[in-house]
Amino acid sequence: MTIRVGILGISGFGGGEALRLIAGHPQFELVxxxxxxxxxxxxxxxxxxxxxxIADLAIEKWNPATPPKLDLLFASLPSGTSxxxxxxxxxGVKIVDIGGDHRHVEGWAYGLADVWPTRIDGHNRVxxxxxxxxxxxxxxxxxxxxxxxxxxxxxxxxxxGISGAGRGSADSHxxxxxxxxxxxPYGLLKHVHMPEMAKTIELLSGGDPxxxxxxxxxxxxxxGVLVTxxxxxxxxxxxxxxxxxxxxxxxxxxxxxxxxxxxxxxTGSNLCFVNYAAxxxxxxxxAMAVIDNLGKGAAGQAIQxxxxxxxxxxxxxxxxxxxxx
Numbered sequence: 001m002t003i004r005v006g007i008l009g010i011s012g013f014g015g016g017e018a019l020r021l022i023a024g025h026p027q028f029e030l031v032x033x034x035x036x037x038x039x040x041x042x043x044x045x046x047x048x049x050x051x052x053x054i055a056d057l058a059i060e061k062w063n064p065a066t067p068p069k070l071d072l073l074f075a076s077l078p079s080g081t082s083x084x085x086x087x088x089x090x091x092g093v094k095i096v097d098i099g100g101d102h103r104h105v106e107g108w109a110y111g112l113a114d115v116w117p118t119r120i121d122g123h124n125r126v127x128x129x130x131x132x133x134x135x136x137x138x139x140x141x142x143x144x145x146x147x148x149x150x151x152x153x154x155x156x157x158x159x160x161g162i163s164g165a166g167r168g169s170a171d172s173h174x175x176x177x178x179x180x181x182x183x184x185p186y187g188l189l190k191h192v193h194m195p196e197m198a199k200t201i202e203l204l205s206g207g208d209p210x211x212x213x214x215x216x217x218x219x220x221x222x223x224g225v226l227v228t229x230x231x232x233x234x235x236x237x238x239x240x241x242x243x244x245x246x247x248x249x250x251x252x253x254x255x256x257x258x259x260x261x262x263x264x265x266x267t268g269s270n271l272c273f274v275n276y277a278a279x280x281x282x283x284x285x286x287a288m289a290v291i292d293n294l295g296k297g298a299a300g301q302a303i304q305x306x307x308x309x310x311x312x313x314x315x316x317x318x319x320x321x322x323x324x325x
Contacts, residue, residue: 003310004069006032008062008085009076011046013163014098017299018074019047023054025303025317027310032068033059064088072309074302075099079192094124094309096302102127103196111305112200113314114251114272115141120308128305129200130193131297132158132216135227137200138254138296139274139289142247143240144204149233149285151207156197156214157230161223161263164293174218185217223294224263229287233278240276240285252315253296253304261290268292268323270300292322 005022009015010033022028033043044055062085072094075082079100086095086102102108102125109123110116115137120126129137136156143149165174194214201209235243241256248254254272261273269292277286291297300318307316 001027002029003027003071004029004031006030006034006068006070006073007076008034008073008082009036009099010043010059011035011038012076013294014076014298015074016047017294018076018098018302019043019050019054021299021303021317022074023050024320027312027316028072028306030054030057032070032073033057034062035059036061067093072096072306074299074306076298091124094126094306096126096128096305096309098128098298098302100130100192100196103129104199110200111301112137113301113304113308114138114248114254115204117251117308117314120305121311123309126305126309128298128302130196131160131164131225131291131293132156132191132193132214132227133197133200134297134301135225135272135289135291136197136214136229137204138272138291139227139229139287140201140231141204142244143231143233143235143276143285143287144201145247146243147205148235148240148243149231151201151205151209152211153232154201154209154212155230156212156227158214158216158225158227159219159263160216160225160293161221162218163223164225164297165218179218179220181220183217183219185215187216191216221263223292224267224290225293225297226261226263226290227288229289231285231287232283233285234280234283235278235285236280237276237278240278240287244274244276253318260288263290263292264322264324266290266292266295266322268295269320270295270304270318271322272296
């Protein structure tokens with residue numbers, strides 16, 4: 001079975017990573033590519049490494065009045081721009097929205113694939129989690145569903161590579177001179193991923209996440225996310241690790257480790273590494289996770305969600321090893 005696939009926003013980082021993964025997928029065939037600033041060029045003009053039919057595929061502007069014949073559409077557009085475009089896609093075309101407009105929106109499944117795969121299977125509208133929620137929620141899910149931590153006392157310290165800002169950003173803070181040898185917090189108390197994480201914590205735990213604190217930091221590396229999460233709970237380290245091992249026992253992409261994870265472990269992959277440390281005397285549990293923000297945090301999980309939609313093996317097109325070094 002060949003599945004005809006399109007990408008909206010192919011010239012961005014998320015769209016480019018989706019292209020890379022689709023090119024190696026056993027059943028996906030890229031037949032449509034759209035980009036605003038890149039329209040009129042060939043795919044190979046922006047991604048010289050591609051070959052065959054993909055290389056000569058013309059990048060078009062998205063025109064909802066003349067939709068291409070597709071089975072599946074990946075949308076990798078900036079937050080606030082995808083809702084209008086995707087509302088005009090024919091119902092018969094399945095969509096995975098890598099952008100932020102449809103997370104926890106009625107009619108869209110929330111694509112936290114390693115935690116809720118059955119909610120995605122067979123659904124034709126799926127909203128990918130953001131990169132920070134993808135790491136954070138995979139680390140917290142086993143603790144929340146087993147009531148090992150208090151949902152209202154969670155503090156998240158996150159670090160991300162510069163590609164998380166997206167290729168389209170013109171902000172000078174993301175240039176080499178400003179970012180190299182620098183570490184900077186941003187989005188304090190109002191980051192766009194806060195409501196998404198709070199809603200999911202509530203759904204997983206049944207409790208009130210009102211005390212949630214989240215602070216992201218930009219670090220001078222290209223890709224990767226590391227979250228260190230401080231929680232209140234009386235469990236010991238082994239209880240946390242065992243809860244995660246049981247929760248993810250049949251999941252292909254979450255690895256529970258015995259030592260704190262590093263971002264390099266996940267580079268270029270759809271993997272998520274989680275680890276826990278607990279101090280019972282202080283009622284403190286630390287949960288840690290790393291992902292590739294363009295992999296599990298964007299296009300990798302999008303491909304995983306698409307596999308679930310079509311009833312394919314979740315690992316299809318995603319079983320390559322991380323890049324090292």
